[in-house]
Amino acid sequence: MNFSLPACKVSASALCSLPRLLNSGLVSWSWRKEHIAESEMEIDLGEMPFNMAFHPSDHLVAAALITGDLHLYRYGADSTSQKLLEVKAHSESCRAVRFINGGQAIITGSKDRSILATDIETGTAIARLEDAHEDAIYSLINVTESTIATGDDQGCMKVWDTRQRTCCNSFTAHEDYVSDMTYVPDSGKLLGTSGDGTLSVCNLRSNKVQTRSEFSEEELLSVVIMKNGRKVICGSQDGTLLLYSWGFFKDCSDRFVGLAPNSIDCLLKLDEDRVIAGCENGLISVVGILPNRVIQPLAEHSEYPIERLGFSHDRKFLGSISHDQMLKVLSLSLSLSSSPTGDSIVVTC
Incomplete structure (x- = not known):
């Protein structure tokens, strides 16, 4: 499955909340269910x-x-x-x-x-x-x-x-x-x-x-x-x-x-x-450093604060915990774009 978004530029504020991004029309709820839910365990x-x-x-x-x-x-x-x-x-x-x-x-x-x-x-x-x-x-x-x-x-x-x-x-x-x-x-x-x-x-x-x-x-x-x-x-x-x-x-x-x-x-x-x-x-994002940019959103915890992130031993999974009492395990192979220059949301700041 190719987990990527149409190439586009959005303002930094549009990425402050994944629900807001989804509601903006850039990313549909069907995309959210198909790509994130299938690659995520709670x-x-x-x-x-x-x-x-x-x-x-x-x-x-x-x-x-x-x-x-x-x-x-x-x-x-x-x-x-x-x-x-x-x-x-x-x-x-x-x-x-x-x-x-x-x-x-x-x-x-x-x-x-x-x-x-x-x-x-x-x-x-x-x-x-x-x-x-x-x-x-x-x-x-x-x-x-x-x-x-x-x-x-x-x-x-x-x-x-x-x-x-x-x-x-x-x-x-x-x-x-x-x-x-x-x-x-x-x-x-x-x-x-x-x-x-x-x-x-x-x-x-x-x-x-x-x-x-x-x-x-x-x-x-x-x-x-x-x-x-x-x-x-x-x-x-x-x-x-x-x-x-x-x-x-x-x-x-x-x-x-x-x-x-x-x-x-x-x-x-x-x-x-x-x-x-x-x-x-509650938003988890991939961020580029020098040049500084938000590359793509990965997941969210229903707007609850993210307490900790971690990689599995083989780096195939990303773990996250939040005040929503959930430990989420996300498949990175399905979530990350194939390359830094591939189809992903890029925010220039």
Whole structure:
């Protein structure tokens, strides 16, 4: 199936909401049902999710819920899903989830300040670290095969050895919650974004905060590295993408204004030139960087905020979660245009 749209140019505001785009006549509801619905699977989580993660080598996806529960599902190419685990992981909201140990365990971080490792086969706790942070844990990412990084509500970022179960690094990097992080293996740098409107660069080798950007007027909510390491892209609360040049972090070098009428909650790198953006209005879009343009809409969550995006291990599926309590798994092979210059909606800004 060729999942593409007639070539045309539309204003950025027309892409602020997929329902608005559909109602505009550029894309019909029949197109929506035929192309998006056929390539999309929905899993009703029953409660609002905070985070999700795909298994590194199998067709499994985990979801962290506001109730403190952890869910694990098996998904298939035939749009079917099976719940494998439902675990009461934390006493308060489960805010972050990732797979560790080659996918043998799931690690979660919580508002209750604890970190938990859970066996994916039995659902039993492998290890729990109480009071891992002084404040509620907000974010968690994989750093290496045996290390993870966590960020809390007061701006502290920590790196943990999951095998030794010890803290390797601790950084007082921000003055507000750590919204997102990403790691650069070549330089040993951990980058973080925060509700205080700053981007931080932490050096794991020297255990120091190397630099921090000037304060932005808006909260920074997401971060990815693109252009072969030359650009750092941050999503902000006002719908603007801030582009920083590597090594020049004090102020952004470029801005992509008008991508969304409200916050860009999460970013997922597609390749060195394209990123997938999830926005507060529920729209998920493919966005080109330098030149800055919206390439095509991918999916939506009925105008509910997008909490997290992720790729399956084979990059054939895109996962998304939102306040609508749904985990959606979208077939990328059916959703992406065949080429960047193919038939797709292009917005010039």
